[in-house]
Amino acid sequence: MDLTKVVSLSISLTIFFFVVWLIKERRLREKYALLWLFTSLFIILLTISRRVLEITALSVGISYPPSLLFLIGVLFLLMVAIGQSVSLSRLSQSNHKLAQEVALLRKTVTSNINCKKQQDNC
Amino acid sequence: MRFRGNGKVLVIVPAFNEAANLRAVAEDLRCFTGDVLVVDDGSTDGTAALAEKLGLMCVSHPFNLGIGGTIQTGLKYAFENGYELAIQFDGDGQHRADQIDLIVGPYRNGAADLVIGSRTLPGGYKMGRARWLGSRFFFRLIKLLSGKAIYDPTSGFRCYGRKAILLFSQYYPDDYPEVECIITAARYGLTILEIPVLMRPRLSGCSSINRRKSAYYMLKVSLALIVDSMRSTPALEDAEPWI
Numbered sequence: 210m211d212l213t214k215v216v217s218l219s220i221s222l223t224i225f226f227f228v229v230w231l232i233k234e235r236r237l238r239e240k241y242a243l244l245w246l247f248t249s250l251f252i253i254l255l256t257i258s259r260r261v262l263e264i265t266a267l268s269v270g271i272s273y274p275p276s277l278l279f280l281i282g283v284l285f286l287l288m289v290a291i292g293q294s295v296s297l298s299r300l301s302q303s304n305h306k307l308a309q310e311v312a313l314l315r316k317t318v319t320s321n322i323n324c325k326k327q328q329d330n331c
Numbered sequence: 332m333r334f335r336g337n338g339k340v341l342v343i344v345p346a347f348n349e350a351a352n353l354r355a356v357a358e359d360l361r362c363f364t365g366d367v368l369v370v371d372d373g374s375t376d377g378t379a380a381l382a383e384k385l386g387l388m389c390v391s392h393p394f395n396l397g398i399g400g401t402i403q404t405g406l407k408y409a410f411e412n413g414y415e416l417a418i419q420f421d422g423d424g425q426h427r428a429d430q431i432d433l434i435v436g437p438y439r440n441g442a443a444d445l446v447i448g449s450r451t452l453p454g455g456y457k458m459g460r461a462r463w464l465g466s467r468f469f470f471r472l473i474k475l476l477s478g479k480a481i482y483d484p485t486s487g488f489r490c491y492g493r494k495a496i497l498l499f500s501q502y503y504p505d506d507y508p509e510v511e512c513i514i515t516a517a518r519y520g521l522t523i524l525e526i527p528v529l530m531r532p533r534l535s536g537c538s539s540i541n542r543r544k545s546a547y548y549m550l551k552v553s554l555a556l557i558v559d560s561m562r563s564t565p566a567l568e569d570a571e572p573w574i
Contacts, residue, residue: 305505308392309404312370313411316390 338415343405448488
């Protein structure tokens with residue numbers, strides 16, 4: 210085994226175990242956990258066998274296999290970023306709604322309390 | 332034609348750090364017969380406490396939501412508490428209580444569900460040049476997208492009839508909502524009317540839109556207008572709670 214393989218394998222294994230640890234600690238929701246688990250497995254697969262990448266690249270007409278890797282990586286990150294923006298928008302929308310509900314509920318509660326106080330005074 | 336306009340009226344005063352202006356606004360609104368609700372958008376200068384002291388109703392957001400969310404909270408309150416009319420009345424002292432009857436008029440006689448108090452029609456107050464250019468641009472865009480001619484689409488002095496309250500308590504744009512909600516209203520078939528009103532120059536503080544932000548503002552609102560005019564019109568959840 211050459212040095213580059215050792216280095217890349219240890220990096221990809223670290224990523225894999227980091228993801229597993231995050232899931233174990235419940236810091237990642239299942240939805241995202243699965244995504245990152247498969248991603249890290251894919252990275253491990255690529256480091257173990259360089260042939261996989263070479264064969265795929267050549268079969269789709271890419272003569273320099275690493276550029277296929279970059280293409281996949283960039284597209285993947287782009288999709289993930291868009292997905293994050295979508296969930297962020299959804300979250301801020303529900304946050305917005307909650308803040309309004311809290312404001313209105315607090316108003317109802319305080320006016321009920323004031324009403325009760327007035328009744329008690331009589 | 333059904334007789335309308337006899338129900339409760341709520342004046343919604345959006346306020347973000349307006350403690351310096353609120354006293355004058357409350358004084359101005361004293362002659363108005365109806366409820367006044369200050370919507371404090373997470374102010375840090377004691378706006379809410381001052382509003383209570385001045386004898387106004389007040390709801391407070393736990394943190395800052397922006398002008399869209401603030402108006403919407405007021406409209407949700409109006410909706411839940413059975414108000415027939417809501418008036419948007421800025422907390423910075425620009426709007427005049429003696430002009431409220433003017434913008435309520437078209438709702439009462441059945442001519443409009445949403446009335447906009449306009450500064451550009453004859454008799455209004457003079458706005459800055461940049462704001463005027465922006466208004467012209469939005470005038471054209473709104474005309475193109477909805478066929479409505481609104482000369483002062485950024486005016487925040489408005490009267491919402493019950494249809495508008497129902498609609499906007501469910502769908503109201505987040506930031507810079509004034510222009511976009513005209514398109515939303517048109518999409519839902521609300522009648523919109525503009526009435527010339529008098530306004531004052533601001534008492535203190537400055538407009539939320541400065542020169543640096545205005546390019547972003549134009550772009551963001553234009554996009555929002557175009558996208559909004561492409562939306563479908565899903566049925567509103569709760570119909571006619573006042574009848």
